[in-house]
Structures are given as structure tokens and as C-alpha cells.
Amino acid sequence: MLVFIIGRIANAIMVMLAVAMLAFLIFRLAGDPVELMVTEQTTQADRDALRERLGLNESVATQFVRFVGNAAQGDFGISYRNGQDVLTLIGERFPATLELVLVATLISLVVGLPLGVLTAIKRGRWYTESLQFLSIIGVSLPSFVVGILLILVFSVILGWSPSFGRGEVVQLGWWSTGLLTPSGRAALILPAIALSLYQITLIMRLVRAEMLEVLRSDYIKFARARGIPRWRVYFRHALRNCLMPVVTMTAMNIGSLIAFALITETVFQWPGMGMLFIQAVTFLDIPVMAAYLCIISFIFVALNTLVDITYAVIDPRLRGSH
Amino acid sequence: MAEADKAVLEVRNLRVEFPSRRGVATALSDVSLSILPGEILGVVGESGAGKSMTGLAIQGLLERPGRIAEGEVWLGDRRIDQLNDREMESIRGREIGAIFQDPLTSLNPLFTVGSQLTETIRQHLGMGRAEARERAISLLKDVGIPSPEDRFNQYPHQFSGGMRQRVVIALALAASPKLIIADEPTTALDVSIQAQITSLLRKLCKEKQTAVMLVTHDMGVIAETADRIAVMYAGRLVEIGPVAEVLHAPKHPYTRGLMASIPALGARVERLNQIDGSMPRLDAVPDGCAFNPRCKDAGPRCSRERPSLLPVGTGASACWINAGGTA
Ligand SMILES: Nc1ncnc2c1ncn2[C@@H]1O[C@H](COP(=O)(O)OP(=O)(O)OP(=O)(O)O)[C@@H](O)[C@H]1O
Ligand code: SF4
Ligand SMILES: [Mg+2]
Numbered sequence: 001m002l003v004f005i006i007g008r009i010a011n012a013i014m015v016m017l018a019v020a021m022l023a024f025l026i027f028r029l030a031g032d033p034v035e036l037m038v039t040e041q042t043t044q045a046d047r048d049a050l051r052e053r054l055g056l057n058e059s060v061a062t063q064f065v066r067f068v069g070n071a072a073q074g075d076f077g078i079s080y081r082n083g084q085d086v087l088t089l090i091g092e093r094f095p096a097t098l099e100l101v102l103v104a105t106l107i108s109l110v111v112g113l114p115l116g117v118l119t120a121i122k123r124g125r126w127y128t129e130s131l132q133f134l135s136i137i138g139v140s141l142p143s144f145v146v147g148i149l150l151i152l153v154f155s156v157i158l159g160w161s162p163s164f165g166r167g168e169v170v171q172l173g174w175w176s177t178g179l180l181t182p183s184g185r186a187a188l189i190l191p192a193i194a195l196s197l198y199q200i201t202l203i204m205r206l207v208r209a210e211m212l213e214v215l216r217s218d219y220i221k222f223a224r225a226r227g228i229p230r231w232r233v234y235f236r237h238a239l240r241n242c243l244m245p246v247v248t249m250t251a252m253n254i255g256s257l258i259a260f261a262l263i264t265e266t267v268f269q270w271p272g273m274g275m276l277f278i279q280a281v282t283f284l285d286i287p288v289m290a291a292y293l294c295i296i297s298f299i300f301v302a303l304n305t306l307v308d309i310t311y312a313v314i315d316p317r318l319r320g321s322h
Numbered sequence: 323m324a325e326a327d328k329a330v331l332e333v334r335n336l337r338v339e340f341p342s343r344r345g346v347a348t349a350l351s352d353v354s355l356s357i358l359p360g361e362i363l364g365v366v367g368e369s370g371a372g373k374s375m376t377g378l379a380i381q382g383l384l385e386r387p388g389r390i391a392e393g394e395v396w397l398g399d400r401r402i403d404q405l406n407d408r409e410m411e412s413i414r415g416r417e418i419g420a421i422f423q424d425p426l427t428s429l430n431p432l433f434t435v436g437s438q439l440t441e442t443i444r445q446h447l448g449m450g451r452a453e454a455r456e457r458a459i460s461l462l463k464d465v466g467i468p469s470p471e472d473r474f475n476q477y478p479h480q481f482s483g484g485m486r487q488r489v490v491i492a493l494a495l496a497a498s499p500k501l502i503i504a505d506e507p508t509t510a511l512d513v514s515i516q517a518q519i520t521s522l523l524r525k526l527c528k529e530k531q532t533a534v535m536l537v538t539h540d541m542g543v544i545a546e547t548a549d550r551i552a553v554m555y556a557g558r559l560v561e562i563g564p565v566a567e568v569l570h571a572p573k574h575p576y577t578r579g580l581m582a583s584i585p586a587l588g589a590r591v592e593r594l595n596q597i598d599g600s601m602p603r604l605d606a607v608p609d610g611c612a613f614n615p616r617c618k619d620a621g622p623r624c625s626r627e628r629p630s631l632l633p634v635g636t637g638a639s640a641c642w643i644n645a646g647g648t649a
Contacts, residue, residue, distance in 0.1 A: 218427035222429070225414055226442045228411075240432050316431070
């Protein structure tokens with residue numbers, strides 16, 4: 001098991017190096033950063049000083065090594081737009097996005113898994129067929145529409161929850177959390193639901209399909225023939241055999257949600273990474289974009305590695321020979 | 323009748339139907355049989371004859387929309403064909419053990435052998451963790467698995483096919499059921515292991531006086547293991563009797579054809595084709611005797627009236643010739 005984990009991590013590091021190379025190339029290809037940062041009035045001396053400060057006079061190889069070295073320590077340089085430290089910028093935004101995404105994922109699992117099991121074991125009943133039908137709508141409804149509808153109903157008409165912002169946050173070191181204050185939690189609910197709706201339907205449909213497959217297998221019939229109660233067979237024996245694809249999908253979803261929470265963040269004015277990224281793109285703020293690329297990739301790679309390890313935890317056959 | 327002679331299982335006139343849009347398919351019709359304590363009843367017949375279906379119906383495991391339309395299933399003094407699922411759960415595994423055909427797929431790959439055993443034991447015997455573990459290990463020992471303490475913590479994929487089938491047998495015996503339904507327990511196994519598994523099954527059941535319904539295609543297994551044989555054809559029982567009698571002096575023309583077509587013990591029924599034609603599909607079973615289109619002895623009565631299972635010698639047969647009249 002340990003060898004397995006070390007192997008997976010080595011793998012992950014290789015991938016990250018490749019991503020760093022890509023981020024670095026974007027840096028180089030996006031044109032002369034000095035030109036992007038200066039104004040008409042900047043003197044040549046100032047330009048040279050800036051060039052020197054950004055390390056642009058050294059060889060490409062040296063620059064790459066330094067880029068990787070700095071990035072590994074969390075130093076992505078300074079923003080072209082406002083000269084702030086990139087990591088600090090992201091550090092301010094990241095907790096908001098991560099909390100939103102994790103809560104949305106939690107909701108989608110807590111709701112999606114049982115619904116998937118239910119629609120599989122009670123298939124053909126009117127309520128499961130309706131759920132199936134609703135899930136098609138859920139999959140095809142764009143998240144900003146869901147967001148706007150939720151705001152309309154719960155904030156505007158019912159006035160139950162705030163329609164924008166994050167509420168009060170509590171600072172835990174550099175991490176700002178909204179989970180510890182009532183207004184922070186209230187602000188989180190609507191965007192989390194908007195973000196999770198699509199995931200719920202995906203997970204439900206995936207679990208249903210997997211369950212139908214697993215329920216046909218001999219070990220399920222044998223478990224029934226051993227007199228194991230129906231619900232135990234469903235939720236212990238069958239569901240566990242469905243979990244692998246669910247784990248994969250959930251992990252990949254967490255990644256994409258962080259990367260693309262931007263629409264929901266815009267609708268709810270959520271001060272997360274998505275908004276930061278939009279601004280970076282508008283201003284061609286390369287260091288922020290490069291850092292964003294690296295961090296998102298890191299999240300994907302980390303999730304992937306976690307998935308592989310989770311696989312081995314769930315399925316003894318993947319643990320390698322003893 | 324002495325207490326020891328009271329049947330563990332008694333199936334009376336069982337009829338299983340599968341209603342569908344195109345009409346009702348009758349999978350089993352008028353099946354009656356009984357098994358005594360410690361007795362092994364071999365069930366044979368071509369593929370699709372209804373052998374597995376009989377076992378499933380007894381266990382209450384018919385897949386929807388299949389249902390028992392007529393008849394009764396008695397387990398000792400208790401009628402079990404009308405019980406609900408909750409009640410059947412306390413009978414399956416507890417009173418009726420099951421052995422499936424393919425040991426590679428019968429065990430859940432994600433749980434240790436030990437946890438599947440203790441799960442079954444605790445479900446039915448209400449034992450604590452430690453006690454159940456002890457019982458599981460002794461069961462593994464009983465079915466001939468070496469170093470059971472170590473094996474207890476291993477996963478199914480760490481066992482060979484033969485060893486897995488021993489685990490399945492241990493699971494079937496976990497709560498000391500009165501009856502075991504074994505559906506082709508050796509078919510998926512290596513030939514060299516088949517004999518070990520059948521003799522293990524026979525030994526354990528004789529020791530514990532467990533009744534066994536042993537479904538198989540293998541006449542060799544039947545000859546070595548069974549005490550009586552039931553022969554099925556197109557969802558019906560055509561002959562039942564002591565093993566020597568059915569093997570060497572079959573009464574029903576179908577059984578005779580079956581036996582005549584076996585060149586040597588160990589051959590499988592499904593590959594033999596000395597009886598011309600093939601078994602009818604369930605939705606096209608002919609009137610009268612289901613076997614009449616293929617029967618050399620068929621007479622006019624055979625296509626009009628259905629013969630029922632009547633005692634002949636020490637067994638019973640469903641054929642007009644055996645009924646003393648003419649076909
Ligand atoms: N869901 C169903 N609907 C209708 N008919 C069914 C259904 N399931 C099984 N049958 C029919 O019931 C009959 C009996 O099948 P069964 O599995 O008992 O045969 P078997 O004697 O065990 O054969 P084998 O030797 O191949 O295992 C078959 O003809 C099959 O087509
Ligand atoms: S009843 Fe008639 S058709 Fe059927 S087996 Fe006997 S002789 Fe043959
Ligand atoms: Mg069968």
C-alpha cells in the first residue's frame with residue numbers, strides 16, 4: 001500500500017512539472033510583460049529597472065527553474081494589474097470558492113446517493129420515474145438560471161436569505177471562513193444549492209445506472225439467499241460496489257467546480273476565485289493567470305491521486321499482491 | 323410416521339407463472355417433491371427445464387413478475403410460500419442454505435471472507451462479534467480450508483476457485499440450516515476439484531442430517547452423491563425415485579432416453595442429443611404430455627390428456643404407459 005501511494009505521488013509530481021512548463025510558456029508567449037505594465041510616461045530607466053526586477057534578463061532555462069522553484073514555495077510573483085503579491089490575492093479568494101464548492105459537493109452526495117439507490121431499487125414506480133424525468137431537467141438547466149430562480153424565490157419573494165455576498169466571515173489564520181457565522185452560513189446556502197443541483201442529478205443518474213448493473217450480480221443474489229435483509233444488501237453490499245465511478249466523478253466535479261464556479265459566483269456576487277480570474281483575463285494579468293492555472297492543476301492532480309488511493313481503500317483487489 | 327422420517331421440505335403441486343404482455347408463461351407446473359433429513363435429492367433435466375426455478379421458488383427468490391400461482395411449499399410444519407419478504411429473510415440462510423453455481427461471483431469482492439461469514443452468522447444466530455468470529459473460523463475449518471485464522475481476514479480474490487466454493491459452502495452452513503439448495507455447485511469448477519467439493523458436501527450433510535436439493539447436469543455427480551433423483555422436463559417433474567432405480571431402470575420414456583444417451587458416468591446431459599428434437603419453449607408446451615412430440619412410445623391419449631405423477635415401484639413417473647393404461 002505504501003509503495004502504491006509513493007508511486008502515485010511521484011506520478012502526480014511529474015504531471016505538475018508539465019503543467020508548470022505550460023504556465024511558464026504562456027508567460028513567455030504572451031508578449032513582453034514590461035510593455036503590459038508600463039504607461040506612456042514611464043522612462044526607459046524605469047522600464048529597465050522593472051525588467052531587472054522581474055528577472056527577464058536571464059536565460060530562459062534559468063527563468064523556468066526559478067519559476068518552478070518559486071511556484072513550489074507559493075511565490076507566483078506580483079500582479080501586473082495592481083502590483084500585489086499573487087498568492088495573497090488568491091489566498092483572499094480561494095477560501096470562499098473552496099467552501100462553496102465543498103458544501104455544494106456535500107449536498108450533492110448526501111442527496112444524490114440515496115436518490116440514486118432509490119430510483120434503482122424502486123424503478124418503475126411513479127415517484128422514481130418522476131425523479132428520473134426531473135433529473136433530465138436538472139442536467140439541462142444552466143446553473144445561472146437556477147441561481148436566478150433561487151434568488152427570485154428565496155431572496156426576493158420570501159426574503160429568507162441574502163441574495164449576494166458572503167456574509168460575515170471569521171479569520172482563521174489566512175483562511176477566512178463563512179461557516180462559523182449565521183450570516184455566513186445563510187449566504188452560503190443558495191449558491192451551494194444552485195451549484196449542487198446539477199451534481200445531484202449527475203450522481204443520482206450515475207448511481208442508478210451502476211446499481212442496476214450491480215443488483216444483477218451473483219453476489220447480490222447470494223447475499224439475499226443468505227438472508228441478509230434487503231436494505232442492508234442495497235446500502236452495504238451493492239452501493240459499495242457502485243462507489244468507484246462516484247468517487248471519480250465527485251473528485252473531477254470538485255475540480256471543475258473550483259475552476260468554473262465563476263458563473264454561479266457572478267450571479268451571487270460571491271467573492272471567489274472565479275471573479276478574480278475574470279479580472280485577470282480582462283487585464284491580461286499573466287502572473288495571476290499562471291498561478292490560477294498551476295493551482296487549479298494542482299487541485300486536479302491532487303484529487304486524481306486521492307481518487308486512486310480511495311480506489312485502493314474501497315477495492316482490495318487494487319491494493320497489489322501481498 | 324417416525325419423527326426422523328418427517329420431510330424437511332415438501333413441495334406440493336407448485337406452479338410458477340411469469341405474466342407478461344403476451345400472456346402468461348408457465349415456468350413450473352404441478353411440481354411435487356419432498357426431501358427427508360440427511361437425504362440428497364438430485365435434480366436433473368435439460369437446460370431450461372426449470373431446475374433453478376424450482377430452487378428459487380422454494381427460497382422465495384423468484385424475480386418479478388414471476389410468482390407462485392398455485393401449490394404449497396412446506397418447510398417441516400411451516401408453510402412458507404405465502405410469507406412476506408421480511409419473514410423469508412429469517413428463513414433464507416437460517417433454515418435454507420444456498421450454494422450457487424459460480425464461486426468466483428458468489429462472494430462480494432469488497433468484503434473479507436470473515437466479514438461475510440460473521441455477517442450471516444450474526445444475522446441469524448444473534449451472536450456477538452467474538453463468538454461469531456469463532457464460529458466462522460470453525461466453519462472454515464469444517465469445509466477444509468487450511469489455516470482458517472489467516473484466511474478469515476482475506477478477500478475472495480485471494481482464494482482459488484475450489485477454495486471459494488468451500489467458503490460458499492461454509493456460508494450456506496453458517497446457521498446450520500435444515501435444507502441446502504445447491505444449484506450446480508461444481509459446474510464452474512475445475513474437473514479435478516469437482517469430486518472433492520461434492521464429497522465434502524455429501525459428508526457435511528450426512529453428518530449434520532441436512533437435506534439437500536442438488537441441481538446438476540453431471541450424471542456422475544448424481545450417481546455418487548444423490549439418494550434419489552428427480553427428472554424435470556419443460557417445467558414439469560416427469561420422474562422421481564431412488565438413484566439406482568432411476569439410473570438403471572428408468573420408467574419414463576424421457577428418462578430412458580436420457581440414460582441411454584449417457585455413454586459413461588461423468589458426461590453432461592446438455593450435450594447429449596440422442597433424443598430427437600428439443601425441449602419446447604415455455605410458451606409453446608404442447609397439450610397433453612409435454613414430451614409427446616419427441617416420444618417414441620406416444621399414443622393418441624398423449625397429445626390429449628396430461629399424465630400426472632403417479633407411484634411406480636418405489637418411485638413415481640408421469641407417463642400414461644406407467645399409469646397402467648395405454649398411451
Ligand atoms: N423472467 C422470466 N420470464 C419468463 N421466463 C423465464 C424467466 N426467467 C426464466 N424463465 C424461464 O424459466 C425456465 C426455467 O429456467 P431454469 O433457469 O429453471 O432452467 P434450468 O433447468 O435451471 O436450466 P439450466 O440447466 O440452464 O440452469 C426457462 O425456460 C426460462 O426461459
Ligand atoms: S405420456 Fe405418452 S408421450 Fe408422454 S412420455 Fe408417456 S408415452 Fe411418451
Ligand atoms: Mg439452472
